[in-house]
Amino acid sequence: MSNEIMTRVSAIAPVLRMLSKEDKCCTVKFSTEYCEKCTAGALKITDESIDGIKAAFDAYVKANGAKPTAAFVDGLGIFRITVTEPTNGRLTGKIAIVTGSAQGFGKGIAEHMAREGAHVVVADMNADGAKATADELCAAFGEGAAISVGANVSDEASVEAMVAACVAEFGGLDVFVNNAGIVRAGSLEEMTKANFELVAAVNYTAYFLCAKYASAVMKLQRKVCPDYLSDIIEINSKSGLEGSNKNFAYAGSKFGGIGLTESFALELAPFGIKVNAICPGNFLNGPLWSDPEKGLFVQYLNAGKVPGAKTVDDVRRFYEAKVPLNRGCEIKDVARAILYIIEQEYETGQAIPVTGGQVMLK
Template sequence: MSLVEIAPVVRGAYLARYGVPVLVTPLAEVPTQSASTLDPLAEVPTESASTLDPLAEVPTESASKPQKVSTPADLPQVLADADLPLPGTVAVEVDGQTYRFSARTLGDLTPLPGARTAEARSAASRSAVVAGKVAVVTGGAQGFGAEIVHGLIDSGAFVYIADLNGDGAAALAAELGDRAAAITVNVADEASVAAMAEQIAATTGGLDLVISNAGIVRAGGVLEQELSAFALTTDINYTAFFLVTKHLGRLLAAQHTAAPGWMSDIIQINSKSGLVGSNKNGAYAGSKFGGIGLVQSFALELVEHGVKVNAICPGNFYDGPLWSDPDKGLFVQYLRSGKVPGATTVDEVREFYEAKVPLRRGTTGADVMRAVYYIVEQAYETGQALPVTGGQVMLSS
C-alpha cells in the first residue's frame, strides 16, 4: 500500500474526528518517491513550529504507538478508534511498514467535534468556507488561475499552484508565502497528473477543493483550422479535466472512507462558451460543452464519495493574458481570423465584445471567487454549471 493511498485516509480520520480541515504531513521516509518542492520530510526545529507552517514538525515523542492493521481495508475503522492528537503526530503500520504523520491546522481554526463546524463558520462570512482548507488550482500561475489562487490565499486556504509554467508557479508561490506551494504539471499527461496527486498526498495528506482551471484557446473556423490545433484544445480543456478528476478524485474518495460526513469539491472553470456556441471558435466551445457533460456525469458518480462536482462558466476576462497578450491573446487572434467584421484594431475588437455584456465590462477574478464560495458553501447542489457572465448568457428553461 502506497503513501498516496494511506495519507488521504489518515487525513480523513482527522476530518471526521475534529470537523475542520487539517494538514497531514509525512515525518519519515516512505516507500514511494514524492519529488515534492516542499520536501515534507525535512526536519524542522520544534521551536519554529507554527500553526501557519504546514511543514513544521511536531516532536516525534508525542506520537503514539503505531496503529496496526491487518489489511488496508481495515485502516478507516482502526483510525476511527485511534488517538489522533491535533496538533500532534500519529503512526500507522500497514503490511509491516510504519508510516508517521504530523497533523495541524492552518491559522487559528478551533478544532470542534462534528463536520458542521465549518458550516457554522461559513455563515459569518462567505469566504470563510475555504478557510484552512487545502486546495489545488491548475493553470494557477497566470490569468483567472492566479486570481483564484490570490482569492483562496486571502481567504485563509493552503493552495497548490499547479501549472505547466513551473517557474511562474514557483514565483507566485514565493510571493504568497507559506500558504502556497508550486507544482509543475502537464494536465494533459496522465503520468504527470498522477505525480501531482502523489506529491499532494506526500505533503498535506489530502485536500478539500480541486479547481480545474487550466485551459487554452485556439481560435479558427472549421473550414480552415488544423487538426493539431483542434486536438490540442480538446486535450487541455476536456481530456485534462478527466485526468485531474480521476487522480485527485481518488484522494478525495480515499479520504471519505474515514470521514463520511466531510464534503469536498471539484470545480471546473468552464466558460460561457460551454453554454452557447462560439463563432469561428468551435474547438474551444466544443471542449467546454463536453466539460459540462463530464461535470454532470462525474457529479452522479462521485456523490457516493462525498464529492460535489460543479462548473463555473465565466464571461470574458479581458485584462488577463488569455485575451490581452499582445502576441497570442484572443483579441489578436480574433482580429487576425476576422471574427469581428470590420474590426481593424485590437481596441475595436475589445469594444465589440464589451458591448455584448449587459453590465458593460469583462469578468474579474472577484466575480469568479464569489461563485467559488457559493459552490463550496452550498451543500445541496452538484452537477451544475453556474454562469458568471454579467448577463451575457442567461439560463433558460
C-alpha cells in the same frame, strides 16, 4: 516519489487527517526523512488499511490520552500532523488544487482561496510561474498557504503525481479547481487536426484525468468521515453554453466539459463529492485576451473575426458591447461563484454562468 511510495502515502495521509481533524483544521505532511528521535512518541503504523490505521489511532489515544502529532511507517517515512483552530476565512483549513494557476484566472482563484484560509497547490505546466505564484501567496498569507507543482494536466502520470504531491504536503484534498485551459481559434478552413486535438486534450480529456485522481482521495476521506463533502469545480466558459464563431475547437471542448460535469456529479454524489462548472464570460483584462503578441484581441483582429475592426481597441469595444452589464468578467466574479459552490451543500451537476448577463439560462 516512486509510484509505490506515492500510492502508500496517498492511502495513509488522508486517513490520519480525517481521524485527527474533527471540527478543527488539520494538515498532514509526509517526509521520507526521519530518525529515531523524531519517531519517539509518534504513532507506529504497521497495517496500512483504513481499519488498521483506525485501530492503531484509537489504541494510541486510549494509551496516551491525546491524539498523535506524528505517525510513522518503518521504511516509508513520517507523517507530521498539525491541528489548528479554524479562522474566519470562508475556506479555513480546506486543501485545494488549482490547475493552470501560474497566471490569469487560475492565479486569481488561487489567491482568493488562500486569502480565505485554504492551503493551495498552484499547479501549472509553467513550473517557474507556478513557483512565483506560490511564493507570492506564502509571502502574503503565511508559510503553508501554498506550494507549487509543475504539471501537465493532459498527461496521466503528471496528474497522478500532482494529486500525490498535494496529499504528501497537506494530507488530503477538499477542492479541485480544473482551470487549466487553452484556446486555438480558427475557422474550418484554418483549423488543423493537431490544434483541434490539442484543445480537446487540455480542456476535455484532462478534466477526466483530473477528476479520476482527485476523486480517489475525496472518496477515501469520505470513507473515514461519512458526512464529509468535497468539490470538483470546472472552470468552463460561456462558450460551453452557446457556440462560438470560428472557435469551434474551444466551444466543443467546453460543451463536452459540461457533459462530464453532469455525469461526474451523478457518479460522485454518493461519495459526497459535488461537481459543478462555472462558465465565465470574457476576461478581457486577462493575459489570454490582452497579451500584446498572442492575446485573443490580436488573434481575432488578424483573423478578421470582428467585421470592420482596425485596431485591438476596436475588438475590445466590440466584445464589451455584447455584455448587458457592460464590462468583461473579472477574477472576483469567478471567485464569488467558487465560494458559493463550496458553501452551497445542496447543489451538484450545475453549469453556472458568470457572464454579466451575456448568456441567460433557459
